Amino acid sequence: MAIIGFGAAAQAFVQAFKSHPLFECVAVVEPHPEVQAVARAMGFAVFNQLSDLKSGVHLDGVYIATPTPLHAPQTIECLEAGWHVLVEKPMASNAAEAMQMVQAAARCGKRLTVGHSHSFDAPIQAMRQIIERGELGAIQMVNTWCFTDWVYRPRRPEELNPALGGGVTFRQGAHQIDILRALCGPQVKSVKAKVFNSDPKRDTPGAHSIYLEFANGAAATAVYSGYGGMSSMDLTQHISEWGFEQQPQQRNWYTRSHSDLTPEQALQAKQQRARTAIPADAPYQPHFGLTVVNGSLGDMRQTPTGLVVSSASGDTHIQLSNLQSPRDLVLAELAQTWHNTGTSNPAWHDGQWGYDNLRVCEAAIESAQTGYEVRL
Numbered sequence: 327m328a329i330i331g332f333g334a335a336a337q338a339f340v341q342a343f344k345s346h347p348l349f350e351c352v353a354v355v356e357p358h359p360e361v362q363a364v365a366r367a368m369g370f371a372v373f374n375q376l377s378d379l380k381s382g383v384h385l386d387g388v389y390i391a392t393p394t395p396l397h398a399p400q401t402i403e404c405l406e407a408g409w410h411v412l413v414e415k416p417m418a419s420n421a422a423e424a425m426q427m428v429q430a431a432a433r434c435g436k437r438l439t440v441g442h443s444h445s446f447d448a449p450i451q452a453m454r455q456i457i458e459r460g461e462l463g464a465i466q467m468v469n470t471w472c473f474t475d476w477v478y479r480p481r482r483p484e485e486l487n488p489a490l491g492g493g494v495t496f497r498q499g500a501h502q503i504d505i506l507r508a509l510c511g512p513q514v515k516s517v518k519a520k521v522f523n524s525d526p527k528r529d530t531p532g533a534h535s536i537y538l539e540f541a542n543g544a545a546a547t548a549v550y551s552g553y554g555g556m557s558s559m560d561l562t563q564h565i566s567e568w569g570f571e572q573q574p575q576q577r578n579w580y581t582r583s584h585s586d587l588t589p590e591q592a593l594q595a596k597q598q599r600a601r602t603a604i605p606a607d608a609p610y611q612p613h614f615g616l617t618v619v620n621g622s623l624g625d626m627r628q629t630p631t632g633l634v635v636s637s638a639s640g641d642t643h644i645q646l647s648n649l650q651s652p653r654d655l656v657l658a659e660l661a662q663t664w665h666n667t668g669t670s671n672p673a674w675h676d677g678q679w680g681y682d683n684l685r686v687c688e689a690a691i692e693s694a695q696t697g698y699e700v701r702l
């Protein structure tokens with residue numbers, strides 16, 4: 327493997343690559359000198375640009391974790407070079423680009439996988455298995471809520487621009503739609519949404535409420551606010567996105583004043599944050615906010631150590647292993663799709679899945695602009 331773009335997302339993957347027996351990361355492509363130094367200190371060969379890789383090393387695949395607008399051209403370039411591709415979410419800046427990526431993978435006969443996204447997390451995968459076994463009957467509603475400081479974290483300008491795949495509906499909605507489709511079923515029938523851009527000093531879609539209806543009759547909502555008000559950790563027994571306990575007084579919440587940084591200061595703060603933003607080996611299960619499932623036979627939600635399934639006959643607590651991090655679980659799926667090892671739990675996060683997620687995010691923005699439901 328080589329890693330393309332060595333920011334927060336990529337640095338979070340290093341431990342998983344190091345501990346997986348089938349994958350070895352041999353190189354990093356990264357143009358920024360300070361970030362190159364971080365990669366070299368970890369023992370990676372470093373290249374300035376993607377084209378240098380083609381003559382530099384033998385590869386089976388790449389992990390693309392560059393800014394979202396680069397995903398489509400770099401994915402297509404890598405597929406055409408004969409490499410499998412794992413690309414970060416959101417898969418591209420828009421669905422049209424995502425479709426070109428899907429078509430390039432088919433044309434080149436290579437695998438395209440989209441992740442990490444939060445449906446790889448152990449609690450979401452366990453919920454999906456419970457649903458598939460029919461233990462909750464027909465899935466009627468899935469509701470997911472997430473409240474963070476996303477809007478005020480240090481950002482490059484394009485991260486806030488929805489035309490370039492920025493703002494919470496693309497960047498964070500990509501996780502929520504992924505979770506809702508993993509649990510309700512793949513086919514979204516219609517999308518109605520309101521999206522809010524409420525701080526003129528931080529011009530970006532920063533909050534949304536999205537209502538989905540599925541072809542199988544299920545309904546779902548995705549609620550997100552990135553304006554640094556309430557934290558969804560208040561709904562998750564103080565467990566963070568990455569599975570750490572954070573009491574209110576321990577939360578390093580970014581506030582409105584952070585959006586006053588100059589672009590250079592923001593970049594520096596972002597690079598600093600990248601080193602610790604997404605730790606491995608968490609003591610508790612990851613929580614991308616709180617997701618509650620309602621079926622015709624009962625309900626189910628996350629807990630710090632697993633799940634609780636509730637019905638008229640009482641609660642059943644399910645403990646889940648936290649030995650594998652979300653990134654370990656991405657590599658487990660890659661091992662199946664790239665090396666065809668094991669078929670019991672077939673991979674689902676392929677390019678078409680990522681495209682469909684992005685199409686729903688796009689439909690949410692469209693619905694918010696027109697005021698109408700979008701039928702897919």
Ligand SMILES: NC(=O)c1ccc[n+]([C@@H]2O[C@H](COP(=O)([O-])OP(=O)(O)OC[C@H]3O[C@@H](n4cnc5c(N)ncnc54)[C@H](O)[C@@H]3O)[C@@H](O)[C@H]2O)c1
Binds near residue numbers: 332357393415600
């Ligand atoms: N799955 C997750 O949990 C998660 C978390 C964070 C970010 N992401 C996604 O990962 C992607 C990157 O986000 P980030 O927060 O890590 O950004 P980042 O800015 O921290 O990292 C991007 C890196 O790419 C480098 N880069 C820029 N142009 C390049 C080029 N042409 N070739 C190679 N490298 C180049 C930058 O110098 C930077 O170091 C985004 O699409 C984002 O949505 C996913």
